[in-house]
Amino acid sequence: MKNTHSSFRVDVSVQYLLFLILFPLLVALFMPVVRRDTERGWIVKLSALAIGIVTVLALVTLYDKGTVYLGGFDVAPVNLLLFGLEMAMAALLLWYAVKYRHYLALALVAVQTALIIWFEATCSSAADVAYPLFSDSFSLIMALIIGIIGSLICVYSLGYMRHFYEHHPEIPDRTGTFFLIIFVFISAMFGLVFSNSLVWVYFFWEVTTLCSFLLIGYTKTDEAIRNSFTALWMNVLGGVAFIIALIWLAAVPGGMLSLDQVLASGKALILIPAALIGFAGLTKAAQMPFSSWLVGAMVAPTPVSALLHSSTMVKAGVYILVRLAPVYAFTATGLALSMVGAITFLVASGIAISQTNAKRVLAYSTIANLGLVVACAGIGTYEAIWAAILLIIFHAIAKSLLFLSVGTVEHRIRSRDIEDMNGLITRTPKLAAMMVIGIAGMFLAPFGMLISKWAAIQAFINAPFGFVLVIILAFGSALTVFFWAKWMGKLLVVTPDKENIEGAVDKNEWIALVSLAGLTTVTCFIFPIISKILIEPFLLANYGNIARLSQDNILIMMMMLFLIVVLPLSILLPHRKHRQLPPYMGGVVTAPDMHFENALGAKTPLSLGNYYLGGWFGETKLRTAGIYVCGVFIAVMFVTALAGGIVL
């Protein structure tokens, strides 16, 4: 399918793109200068507001303009600047690798740097793409996620980091640096989704790797440093694959270093670079066998986990895969890629069952859902991409809500363990309600993730060999029900004797939490509109066909949503006070806090623990299996690509 070049004049709408890429950069530069909390707070909030508003403006002005290209200026100097910045980043990474004596990272960064230099020396002319920036519906969707969710997380961070330093006085206060990196990251993400030139995509890709590395190691504890280097070498490995792909594409006669060229070309020509970039996407999206970096990244402060490691950076990995989906469609390479995603979904969902640490559960769930998106991207039909984009949207919202709630709750109860979250609905009612909304948004009908899974099932069935993917999806879906429902149950235990410790949650944190909870619900109500104005035009332009839910089904989902929103209100209705009974403990008398006298007459507390099924879903065992199986499929992906792509 050919993209239509509609317009490339530098008008107001396109200036929004430049604002979104450059403004956060400007803010970032201010951050280390500002010392006092109040001023920093104002700057962050105003910047977040500005970014949010401009994102919406960009949406409103650009959504109906199809694909818009920005260019017509001399790209070469910019490319040179980017090259210089890449060298600077490489130097920084090499310095860190030497300082902390991490030789694997050192070697990989060195290899990557060498390849970048080689590319710049030999292929720079091919990199002079006419229209390096662009915007289409999918970019706008990603920009909305980055702009709105990213801004909310920035606001949240103000409250969170203040608490963080109150609880960890031993860690030197580097909040300025924190926000510097965050805003640089946001800038890079906007650049990534608005870049047409693959060299620019690569540059922004590397910036996100650097930001992730710095933020994971932010607390500078031994564990943090170790995990940051794991993230670094895995992402740089992907980066190496990416630059090799660029070199290959540059060698194609005429050069093919822009997305529109790549997508317009014949498949067989670019299957190998597509496989290489796919590999890079897999590392960034923490698919197996590269999942351990994301799990390890949970040592970072919660806003980092919410922003980078669930809503945006890892989405960049699947973003590029969804972009390349037309190339993967109906090829064995694409199917192998799908299998990597599907197996990751299954295995990660299984491991999530056995984890008691809330952030690890969220991490594995993220990996699993990204696996689903990867599976859809590998299939590459219009139905699959519809499902993939829906998954991206809904997951970003619900997961960031969950991460932020867990972060706030962690400050309240001083623990990340799910077992310590017993009865949170009585101890911290509003926070627990946010978490329940987030969890419901992740697996219950009629919320968004379920709609996306439903769409994914329909997409898989119609694909060649799709039934294998459907079987994997069915099992994985069952596993997700288990771990989400038991967590939700734990939160909803009513322990009337416990005191309400919600206290004064920081106002900034509330703003973010309530907004995200609202977004989770509202997007479910308006997803047909989102589908109509944003996703369907994208599908039409790239696939010539649109997928949508039938009118009847939309109506039914709305009914269910309405019921789910209305029914909880019944708790607030006044009703006759019923006689209250204690729980049944075999006739043993219990105190209000559920202490009871055991058979020897000693006072014993009641403790109810969830099932974690470590013997079945233990992390080591399952992860090893996942690594081997996915490793095999990645090998198959490359082999079939080298063999010229086997058409299915």
Place this chain on the structure above:
Amino acid sequence: MISLVYAVIFILLAPVIGGLLSGIDRKVTAHMQGRVGPSIFQPFYDVGKLFEKDPAEVNGTQRFYVISYFVFAVFTGALFFAGGDLLLVVFALTLAEVFLVLGAYAAYSPYSHVGAERELLQVMAYEPIMILSAVGIYMVTGSFAVSDILAYPMLLVILLPGLFLGFLYALTIKLRKSPFDISTSHHAHQEIVKGVTTEFSGPNLGFIEVTHWYELVFLLGFTYLFFAANWIVGIIAVIIVFLLELFIDNTNARVKWQLAVKSTWAITLLVAIVNLAVLACVVVV
């Protein structure tokens, strides 16, 4: 095409039919055990009594969970009989079950808690085969809409024998029959007192009972789908399946949850791979 009329008929008639079927269940069970057993209208007396009891509760949220469970289970059945999307029906039923589980968790009671965990294990066990049955039906008929599936001219069970067997296996779990009545069961079977329903009493328990009747009718309807092409065969098949479930219930002892989950998964995997693979080849050819 969604037919509102059938949905309303379901909502009104299902409790009657479901209650009668439960009564027949107890009568046949009694005779299998050499007893006389209660009247077939006994379930109605039971529910009537429950609504006459004092509405006492463990905490203020129980009623909400029970009502939600009830509403969404009825919604599921109504959607199914109205001819709606089969996959959405499966997901809606999961939603209803989750509400019951949450109600059990909320009670902060050990038996309730273990019952809830086991209920979730059950859901985890049968969810794959439910989804895959719907998928298999789609692969044969080309549609998820129950109205289209009913109109399909050929007996689905001929093309989906494996999936049907898997479905039957899961049906035993969903109907809470031995050997898979691990979270709660009817009559007086106990293990963890009453499992999920331990802390519910009076009208709340009455609602749960009625919801089970709705679920029973829905599940038998799902069974009927496999034989929909010929309505006589369909009715006979449903009756045979119902009696078969009773027979299995009375001749098997409860198994441990590990065996329940593992065996269901193993069978699901086997029948799904074989049946769907064969179907995929047939469809391609």
Place this chain on the structure above:
Amino acid sequence: MAYLQKSPWLIHYDASSCNGCDIEILACLTPMYDVERFGIINTGNPKHADIFVVTGSVNERNKYVIKNIYDQMPDPKVVVAVGVCATSGGVFRECYNVSGGVDMIIPVDVYVPGCAARPESIIDGIVKALGILEEKRTAAVMGVTREQPAPAAPAEKPAGGA
């Protein structure tokens, strides 16, 4: 409609019984006596039960349990004391570890004496309890508080048949 009489669910508790009466109670559930034909189900859950069947006598440990189970039963409810130990402590009445009959703790509606009480007597007692249950229900509906027999005073003549 008198649903309560047609669907009495009972919870059976062995206070300190020698199990003689308990075996007879469970015998009622067997095909020989088959009380399920009256709709009776032995649920082990006080929250689901209408009739509290107690065997054995009260001692310092189980008095709390008996009270707990009784309190957890929703109204209307009746108590049936089966066997002479539950009625008054029986042959063990003078023992140092026995406090007496169940009516020391909770109000008993029907006493079924015997050692062990025969299934026929037990069924007879349960049927009598059903009548009392229905009385309690109508009284509650009419808003009249029925006179609850005070503990440690016989509420009814012991059921006939020995």
